[in-house]
Amino acid sequence: MGSHVQGAKSLLAANWKMNPASASDAADLVRAILEPYKAHADHVQLAICPPYPWLLGVAELIENTGVELGAQDCYWEKAGAFTGEVSAAMLTGWCQWVIVGHSERRAYFHETDEDVARKAAAGIAEGLQVILCVGELDEHYTAGQTEPVVGGQVRAGLSQLAADDSPHLVIAYEPVWAIGTGKNAEPEHAYKTMRLIRHTVGEVIGQGAARKVRVLYGGSVNAANIESYVELPLCDGCLVGGASLKADEFSKMIATVAEVYGHIPSTT
Ligand code: PGA
Numbered sequence: 001m002g003s004h005v006q007g008a009k010s011l012l013a014a015n016w017k018m019n020p021a022s023a024s025d026a027a028d029l030v031r032a033i034l035e036p037y038k039a040h041a042d043h044v045q046l047a048i049c050p051p052y053p054w055l056l057g058v059a060e061l062i063e064n065t066g067v068e069l070g071a072q073d074c075y076w077e078k079a080g081a082f083t084g085e086v087s088a089a090m091l092t093g094w095c096q097w098v099i100v101g102h103s104e105r106r107a108y109f110h111e112t113d114e115d116v117a118r119k120a121a122a123g124i125a126e127g128l129q130v131i132l133c134v135g136e137l138d139e140h141y142t143a144g145q146t147e148p149v150v151g152g153q154v155r156a157g158l159s160q161l162a163a164d165d166s167p168h169l170v171i172a173y174e175p176v177w178a179i180g181t182g183k184n185a186e187p188e189h190a191y192k193t194m195r196l197i198r199h200t201v202g203e204v205i206g207q208g209a210a211r212k213v214r215v216l217y218g219g220s221v222n223a224a225n226i227e228s229y230v231e232l233p234l235c236d237g238c239l240v241g242g243a244s245l246k247a248d249e250f251s252k253m254i255a256t257v258a259e260v261y262g263h264i265p266s267t268t
Contacts, residue, residue: 009045010230010261011170011214011237012254013131014244015072015099016050026054030061032247033254040258041066045237047097047129048244052086059094070097070131073105076122088119088126098123099239101133101157103176113156121160124168131170131239132157134197135219138177146175146189147196154200163209170214171197172239178219180242187228190217194234223252230260 014033020026030048037046049070050058059069075085091098100123101116116132123130134153136146154171161169173193178185185193194215202210217229218239229235237257244250 009043010257011045011047011216012257013047013070013097013216013237013239014049014250015239015241016245017072017104017241018051019245023054023057026050027057027061029245029247030058033250034062034065034067036251037067037254040254043258043261044254046254049097049099055094068096069094070099071095072099072102074098074100074119074123076118088122088128092126092128096129097131098128099131099133103133103135103174103179113153116157117159120157124161124165129168129170131172131216133172133174135174135176141175141177146193150193151196151200154197155204158201158204161205163205166205166209166212170216171201172216172218173197174218174239180220182220184220184225185217187232190229191232191234194232198234223249223256226253227256227260230257
């Protein structure tokens with residue numbers, strides 16, 4: 001069934017955002033997820049993306065567990081007078097992943113498509129796997145403008161990448177109206193938009209390279225609805241916010257994804 005990227009496991013990326021509030025709570029959350037993850041590591045690739053100050057502590061806890069580590073943002077310059085910023089180059093010792101272009105960064109911190117493109121390029125140039133987030137606002141969705149808006153964000157986000165960057169790129173489709181609202185997208189809407197994303201990536205970097213780009217869904221994914229996304233043929237996994245902070249719920253989600261992926265043969 002479908003076109004999951006060949007040989008890939010399903011990817012679950014946990015975007016903790018600015019949570020939890022203490023290092024010890026972060027450690028407790030990781031420990032609570034590690035044990036249940038072990039049983040499903042064959043089918044699920046797990047990337048935890050904590051706030052910067054918790055990265056080192058989480059890195060120690062996940063050593064030799066197969067769990068991967070990601071940051072939630074990066075800056076494109078390697079080093080210099082950029083107060084408050086953290087460069088992609090600084091993350092490489094600890095992280096395998098970096099999220100760029102999350103809608104909260106775009107909305108609250110005024111990141112432009114051009115900034116996002118530079119971050120994506122810097123992340124890949126430094127050897128990180130990049131999760132590039134795209135998604136339409138509620139007003140676009142209700143006006144039927146999802147495809148042009150998301151297509152434009154994908155084109156812009158890829159503008160500084162080359163075809164051979166594709167194995168290091170993941171695109172997360174996250175409708176902004178679905179993030180943190182409990183109002184997850186209909187799987188049919190997610191499917192159509194993911195198909196558009198793949199099509200657009202193919203136009204920009206070529207169909208062959210586009211097949212190596214993984215596509216995730218994100219936006220109010222929880223234990224009750226995750227199956228409806230990961231069973232979609234074009235969906236390579238999910239980016240999870242709120243539910244990734246609840247160890248029991250997130251563990252159930254890992255088990256559900258493993259169950260679905262254990263039954264879907266990878267084809268391209
Ligand atoms: P949510 O967040 O799962 O809480 O909706 C998703 C995200 O922002 O990546």
